């Protein structure tokens with residue numbers, strides 16, 4: 001990239017340890033540095049940049065840490081052109097070479113056309129690809145076909161702390177002229193075939209605490225005479241889902257959108273090599289045997305996952321402890337038209353029911369700690385057509401029209417608060433390993449993705 005334009009390379013961005021998950025001052029400093037570098041890059045491209053102070057974050061242990069600024073940047077304000085707003089994040093998940101990385105996670109390393117490094121695909125690579133696309137128009141001294149806005153945050157991996165309030169506040173300012181919103185923070189469903197994403201599941205995250213007392217017991221001294229909290233908790237967690245993945249909470253499927261023949265056909269049209277998917281996931285057997293069932297259970301049906309138990313003895317060795325208090329954690333991925341507060345009531349009632357049947361003297365407290373709504377878009381919106389055309393131009397193929405089984409809360413927030421059409425245009429391949437060891441982006445995806453975004457601007461200009 002032309003150095004005059006302030007081009008930063010992906011290698012330089014990956015080298016910044018912008019981990020938002022571990023709440024320690026060193027990573028926060030790195031996050032501030034990351035946001036400053038990105039603001040500078042955008043400024044050099046000619047953008048009007050505001051770095052919004054986001055205040056500080058109170059942590060459960062009482063300490064307070066500053067939240068990195070959110071970047072709001074604007075390029076062009078021609079009223080005859082459409083305005084596309086791109087959202088991305090520059091914070092990353094934790095990464096430690098000792099956890100099984102084959103290369104230093106903060107040194108972008110190319111092996112066989114794959115660029116390994118934390119944040120390479122989630123989400124530094126895609127953010128830079130959008131910036132590179134703008135930079136290409138600048139380098140060619142061509143007018144941008146559309147007005148472009150960027151909203152870039154540094155706390156996505158920590159739950160987008162304080163972002164919703166900012167979007168609400170900027171609804172009639174920064175977002176007032178925005179026509180379309182684009183996010184590139186997920187992956188294709190294949191190694192080589194591009195995709196457009198029009199829906200994500202939501203998530204309701206629960207804790208269930210069972211307490212006898214706030215100290216552990218010796219199982220030789222107390223074992224046999226106690227209602228053990230862990231036994232209660234295992235029974236509670238075991239009551240949630242059966243071995244075929246069916247959720248046992250009464251009423252939970254009541255509001256799930258009915259399945260139509262037309263919808264089934266959309267799954268049939270998607271290219272997914274189930275054997276390759278199973279092998280690359282290193283899973284012996286999935287719960288379902290057909291492509292359609294797999295896709296539907298990832299995208300359009302709820303799922304319940306049990307995540308962990310706080311207070312449990314989880315070290316090697318044979319400690320003879322009875323934990324005095326344990327907290328189980330599980331979540332339910334939500335789909336259209338499930339309602340977060342209805343799910344909260346259903347789960348609480350079910351657990352209270354199961355617990356009361358145990359006649360335990362322990363205390364149980366159920367809390368929903370996170371309630372994120374599912375999101376689904378209208379695939380006939382203009383920007384879906386523009387994205388399809390741009391994919392045809394750059395990749396010479398039709399995209400897979402996909403949904404994502406995970407949750408991108410900002411998509412629903414934009415839809416609800418800004419009331420503009422949102423599209424997800426991923427550029428990473430299915431095996432990029434977001435959040436995992438050896439995260440990567442393929443050089444091909446990064447470069448073709450940059451071309452795709454430039455082509456998207458041109459198509460948007462034509463269709464707007």
Ligand SMILES: NCCCC(=O)N[C@@H](Cc1c[nH]cn1)C(=O)O
Nearest residue numbers: 185186187203370372406407408
């Ligand atoms: N492919 C994009 C993944 C984004 C992601 O991992 N989102 C989180 C958000 C979340 C949901 N519940 C708690 N955090 C996810 O787990 O889906």
Ligand SMILES: [Zn+2]
Nearest residue numbers: 122123156185
């Ligand atoms: Zn991400």
Ligand SMILES: [Zn+2]
Nearest residue numbers: 122157434435
């Ligand atoms: Zn992520």
